[in-house]
Ligand SMILES: NC(=O)c1ccc[n+]([C@@H]2O[C@H](COP(=O)([O-])OP(=O)(O)OC[C@H]3O[C@@H](n4cnc5c(N)ncnc54)[C@H](O)[C@@H]3O)[C@@H](O)[C@H]2O)c1
């Protein structure tokens with residue numbers, strides 16, 4: 001029999017912790033996984049104790065996923081390079097702004113035949129244009145990288161409320177083992193080969209969610225909000241997510257995005273405004289900004305002082321309506 005596969009969850013925020021709960025339980029349940037699951041934790045002090053010590057003693061990430069016990073076989077490790085050693089499956093789940101540094105730190109410490117799975121919603125922008133986060137990881141580490149995205153608000157997943165998710169896997173051979181690792185009765189997994197589509201939808205919906213928050217903060221109706229809203233993950237994020245929450249507070253209070261993130265998210269990180277800036281850079285390069293008025297408006301409002309009260313003009317003046 002093949003040696004059991006060792007899993008490391010790289011990240012331990014709201015989503016990282018919810019996923020560690022699932023992965024820890026499945027690794028303990030199925031023979032083909034090593035029971036111990038490492039979880040890299042960006043070390044910080046919480047009420048005078050190290051977060052890793054709290055997780056390893058009390059089995060709860062009290063800062064990022066309070067109220068939910070993690071399986072005891074999930075072991076919090078503060079040293080990133082140490083945490084990935086020997087791992088066959090690396091689950092990347094850090095806010096997208098930290099992924100480059102994470103990859104640089106682990107590149108000489110991972111198994112060459114490991115497979116990655118990115119749960120990160122965001123994009124990277126470089127001299128050659130837009131890069132998916134999976135491409136960034138693959139480029140830095142030289143391993144195959146799959147993705148997992150869906151309408152998956154972490155707290156609801158941790159509460160074991162039913163939802164669906166999609167694994168994007170260009171090489172079908174990885175599908176069965178990754179599905180076994182992730183799936184539960186209430187977290188149902190579909191595996192598809194169109195990995196890039198899964199990933200870009202997961203990244204772009206965060207920009208739309210900020211716009212949905214603007215709509216709520218400005219007191220617009222449901223029809224208005226639905227004009228910027230599509231399916232599944234978009235619906236979820238536009239009604240219950242953090243990007244929407246901050247967008248709403250931004251429209252209501254006039255405080256900056258950064259200030260509201262600090263005040264309202266308790267250390268959790270927004271992906272939508274940064275993704276709007278990265279996507280805007282690409283659209284500008286390609287002379288396409290006016291073809292994406294919603295993305296452009298969210299960027300201008302978040303970063304260039306455009307009045308949020310003018311937000312809906314981007315849809316009133318949408319080129320498709322002209
Ligand atoms: N939370 C959700 O409901 C959810 C659901 C699906 C996907 N996602 C995606 O998962 C990714 C991770 O989000 P999350 O919700 O787990 O994180 P989060 O926003 O809850 O937490 C922030 C994390 O960043 C860490 N951190 C802070 N400073 C750091 C630094 N300098 N270097 C490295 N790490 C640092 C913190 O320790 C914490 O673990 C994002 O791309 C997000 O879009 C989130």
Ligand SMILES: O=P(O)(O)OC[C@H](O)CO
Nearest residue numbers: 150151152153241242243
């Ligand atoms: O809370 P948000 O806006 O980061 O969204 C969380 C998830 O991506 C929803 O699927």
